[in-house]
Amino acid sequence: MFLRQCEAILVHCERLLPAFKSYCRRVEFVEHHNRFGLRQMTDYKQDGYVVWVGFYHNLGPTIQWLQVHPLGMEIRFVTNFKTQAQRILPINDEYKLLEWSPQAQYDQMSGAKAAFDIKGLSFNQINKPPVKAQQFISSGIPFATNGESYSAEYFDARGLQIPTPNDKHRWLSREYWGQTQTVGSELRKRLTLENVGLHYQRIVNEILHIA
Numbered sequence: 001m002f003l004r005q006c007e008a009i010l011v012h013c014e015r016l017l018p019a020f021k022s023y024c025r026r027v028e029f030v031e032h033h034n035r036f037g038l039r040q041m042t043d044y045k046q047d048g049y050v051v052w053v054g055f056y057h058n059l060g061p062t063i064q065w066l067q068v069h070p071l072g073m074e075i076r077f078v079t080n081f082k083t084q085a086q087r088i089l090p091i092n093d094e095y096k097l098l099e100w101s102p103q104a105q106y107d108q109m110s111g112a113k114a115a116f117d118i119k120g121l122s123f124n125q126i127n128k129p130p131v132k133a134q135q136f137i138s139s140g141i142p143f144a145t146n147g148e149s150y151s152a153e154y155f156d157a158r159g160l161q162i163p164t165p166n167d168k169h170r171w172l173s174r175e176y177w178g179q180t181q182t183v184g185s186e187l188r189k190r191l192t193l194e195n196v197g198l199h200y201q202r203i204v205n206e207i208l209h210i211a
Helices: 014-020 060-068 102-111 131-137 150-156 174-190 193-207
Strands: 009-011 027-029 050-053 075-079 095-099 114-117 143-145
Touching: 009 014, 014 027, 014 150, 050 102, 075 102, 095 102, 114 131, 131 143, 131 150, 131 174, 143 150
Parallel strands: 009 027, 050 075, 050 114, 075 095, 114 143
Antiparallel strands: none
């Protein structure tokens, strides 16, 4: 089996570590670098829209959640909807779809009051790396998600309790924005391309026994 021949297995989700330990003696968690974080952390916004960013085929759980828990706020979805044949987003005056591009994502994150995501219960959903949560929090944008999300577990282990989107009292508060700023500042330092690259380099050097 291929996995048993590996010197190391690297995963982007800590939940997956136990699943691979029977195949390889070295299984290690590695981060994504902060590719889409804003250049500067945002200020607190009293009013404004909330933003969701991601692939269109991952939008289903969020829409299902919103049908039960409407936010009563303007929601901007930055996604690749123009390339999709099927439409899963029901018509709603609170929703605004914007075609994804790096610049569109940057612009909408810069202007957002807050950001959110909802993960479903399928294998790929519950084990998705916390990349979106990291890019929002490292940008100073208050982020909310459901408790089943690995993003919530990831940040809880690092000292930040992520609210659910229906806990708007905490999610949109100045206090939580301040907590986001504190954790996000440290995240920005840790998830630079250089620091993540050095982690990979260390692993490779150890496998090759390079001092």
